[in-house]
Amino acid sequence: MRTIYRNLADLASLPYFEFEEGRLRVSDKSIGPAIDMHTHVALAYLAPNNVDYDALSEARHYLPACCAIDFDIYQNKNIPTPDVEALKRDLTMGSFRRGGMRATHTAANMLREMDELGIERSALLAIDFPVISKNYAVAAALSKKHGRFVAFGSVHPYAFHIDKALDEQLSLGVMGIKLHPTVQVFRPDDPRVNLIYKGCGDRGLIVLIHCGPVGIAPGLGEYLTQVRWYEKPIRNHPNTKFVLAHAGALEFEQAALLALKYPNVYLEISGQSLSGLRMMIEKVDPSRILLGSDWPFYHQSIGMAKVLMLTEGNKKLRRDILYNNAVKLLNLPN
Numbered sequence: 001m002r003t004i005y006r007n008l009a010d011l012a013s014l015p016y017f018e019f020e021e022g023r024l025r026v027s028d029k030s031i032g033p034a035i036d037m038h039t040h041v042a043l044a045y046l047a048p049n050n051v052d053y054d055a056l057s058e059a060r061h062y063l064p065a066c067c068a069i070d071f072d073i074y075q076n077k078n079i080p081t082p083d084v085e086a087l088k089r090d091l092t093m094g095s096f097r098r099g100g101m102r103a104t105h106t107a108a109n110m111l112r113e114m115d116e117l118g119i120e121r122s123a124l125l126a127i128d129f130p131v132i133s134k135n136y137a138v139a140a141a142l143s144k145k146h147g148r149f150v151a152f153g154s155v156h157p158y159a160f161h162i163d164k165a166l167d168e169q170l171s172l173g174v175m176g177i178k179l180h181p182t183v184q185v186f187r188p189d190d191p192r193v194n195l196i197y198k199g200c201g202d203r204g205l206i207v208l209i210h211c212g213p214v215g216i217a218p219g220l221g222e223y224l225t226q227v228r229w230y231e232k233p234i235r236n237h238p239n240t241k242f243v244l245a246h247a248g249a250l251e252f253e254q255a256a257l258l259a260l261k262y263p264n265v266y267l268e269i270s271g272q273s274l275s276g277l278r279m280m281i282e283k284v285d286p287s288r289i290l291l292g293s294d295w296p297f298y299h300q301s302i303g304m305a306k307v308l309m310l311t312e313g314n315k316k317l318r319r320d321i322l323y324n325n326a327v328k329l330l331n332l333p334n
Helices: 008-013 081-091 107-117 135-146 162-171 191-203 219-224 231-236 246-261 274-283 300-310 315-330
Strands: 017-020 023-026 034-039 119-125 149-153 176-179 206-210 242-245 265-268
Touching: 008 017, 008 023, 008 300, 023 107, 034 107, 034 300, 034 315, 107 119, 107 135, 107 300, 119 135, 119 300, 119 315, 135 149, 162 191, 176 191, 191 206, 191 231, 231 246, 242 246, 246 265, 246 274, 274 300, 300 315
Parallel strands: 034 119, 119 149, 149 176, 176 206, 206 242, 242 265
Antiparallel strands: 017 023
């Protein structure tokens, strides 16, 4: 099984895609539909948001389309070092100025990519801090406007009035809460986070939490996301559904063990290597494996391609991972 591709266009060498007029599309229409459980549009902090989410342009993914893609390593290892530094600048200081890559991380650009790949819906994830951001409101508004985004809000563990914040976001239509220990700077087993875990379980909201070191985060972030910190809250909140974003990232074996042990754990596979995903499919309840891309870090086709490769000859498994599992988790009409 071939695992290295010269660039994004080279994915058209797989039997699932075609590349025409500079765009990668699904060529096998029997593949769809799909639901992407991990996407973002441009986020804003402190300064007013300066991105036009309706603007249609060429999306600039943080893994550039010209780069070689090795499917059998963790996905961010394909990003050249200068581009890693560029994405860090774009996500931090870039949020204070107009332009840059983040200006192309719009709803319009994602929706076009979804159309080309047969992705019916995408979970749109916010990440927020107390006072200085309201990205949850953007996710909720875009979900309401377009109908193809499933909004996930965000509450910081050290925000005031967590229950009030959860109720407000629930009233806006969010389906869950996104947590990011690296960005928001907390450890998943911090007692303060229990307020969010319990509050989500009580309200039927899903907790979608970044899980696992990724190899390019600062040292503190790599420490805070070690999979060993997740078991206690998962065990103590059995009525809360936990989606482990990136399926543990570089610690995917440990995340798979959590999914084997606890029925309230789901694995969202964005960034995972082909061999890591194969292990999950073989060992974990496949009804709790979810497609994800982490757009705009990566083109949505990359994670989809890995699922398609590993489900050849098994249409039920393919449809479950691409679509049915997310439908059931989100309680969407099928």
